[in-house]
Amino acid sequence: MVKRAKVGGGKRYAAKNRTKKEEENQVENKIPYTPSHLKKKVGKKISFLNKVEASHKALAAAKAGIKKDKKKTLHNLKTLGAALQEIEKSHVTDQVQKVEVKSEKQKPNVKTEKVKSSKQRQNLVASECGRLSAVLNHPLYKKNPFQALTNHLKSQFK
Structure with missing residues (x-):
């Protein structure tokens, strides 16, 4: 066959x-x-x-498609609004800090002593707490805190 x-x-x-x-x-x-x-x-x-x-x-090509899928739009704008408010608050505090830094630069050279003992630390805390409560109870501060602080700083460094 x-x-x-x-x-x-x-x-x-x-x-x-x-x-x-x-x-x-x-x-x-x-x-x-x-x-x-x-x-x-x-x-x-x-x-x-x-x-x-x-x-x-x-x-x-497959990875390029995946990257496009990962980039999604922001569906909830509430978080964006909250972030903007935080940025605005930090901007205001930055301005206050800049004013304080400028005032510190203009301040004459005053040597601050280090707190060496716990007794000194307690006295310092007590005096600062008294000063803070006096500032918070002041009527000008209650009316406009930012203006009161700027006036205080201006008067300190003239």
């Missing part, structure tokens, strides 16, 4: 053979006088690098 050759199926392998032959031709054009085993080796490397490049492009 003689086996018959199968009809069809050659179309599947024709594309593969074509690409292999094209790669071999590219290798032959690049390396004109080399043995065939080296040409095959270089051809395999070229095809591998082409596959790696294609997969890298596909991966980069």
